[in-house]
Amino acid sequence: MTATDDVMDALVRTTFEVAGVLTRIGGEHDLSLTQLRVLGILRDRRARVTELAAYLGLDKSTMSGLVDRAERRGLLTRGKNPDDGRVVDVYTTPAGLELAQRVEDEARRALTPMTGRLDAEQLDQLAKLLELVLTRP
Numbered sequence: 001m002t003a004t005d006d007v008m009d010a011l012v013r014t015t016f017e018v019a020g021v022l023t024r025i026g027g028e029h030d031l032s033l034t035q036l037r038v039l040g041i042l043r044d045r046r047a048r049v050t051e052l053a054a055y056l057g058l059d060k061s062t063m064s065g066l067v068d069r070a071e072r073r074g075l076l077t078r079g080k081n082p083d084d085g086r087v088v089d090v091y092t093t094p095a096g097l098e099l100a101q102r103v104e105d106e107a108r109r110a111l112t113p114m115t116g117r118l119d120a121e122q123l124d125q126l127a128k129l130l131e132l133v134l135t136r137p
Helices: 003-028 034-043 049-056 060-072 094-115 120-134
Strands: 078-081 088-092
Touching: 003 094, 034 049, 034 060, 034 078, 034 088, 034 094, 034 120, 049 060, 049 088, 060 078, 088 094
Parallel strands: none
Antiparallel strands: 078 088
């Protein structure tokens, strides 16, 4: 196995572990992994349905359905963009923000065993390397 193979294997295994934790936590709150991702994306911003769909790799109609369901649960809402009144944004309600924070806290506790063995310098190095990997060209 090459170093590249080792990295790919580690990334895939890490993804499976993290996705498993998030899927379990989401299920405990009656949320799919995609719905969790939407709450995570919108926790500090507003976005158009088309932007969310593109980012998540979904059809606009699929994304609209996800937003509709979250809206019925009181987690998301839609409103005019403050800079362009013709544009409709999706954003998180206070209940959605509270749930997103609760899920984040639960995920942090669940994932701590994976990172708890690392010292501060290693954590910093890991964060920087992951940001580098995640930076889109």
